Amino acid sequence: xxPKFQGLKAADIIYNSATGGxxxxxxxxxxxxxxRGQFLTLTNKPALTASQFLIQA
Numbered sequence: 001x002x003p004k005f006q007g008l009k010a011a012d013i014i015y016n017s018a019t020g021g022x023x024x025x026x027x028x029x030x031x032x033x034x035x036r037g038q039f040l041t042l043t044n045k046p047a048l049t050a051s052q053f054l055i056q057a
Contacts, residue, residue: 020042
């Protein structure tokens, strides 16, 4: 089942708990997001929340 990406903002980090895929969308568009946006796969598929992420520039 593919996740629904509604209301993407200018930049988003999205975690798909069904697959363990972690995605980054730098410009808010949906086109090819599932192919080009994935940068990590967590093989144990942990239950993550937004508070467990730290974004550092």
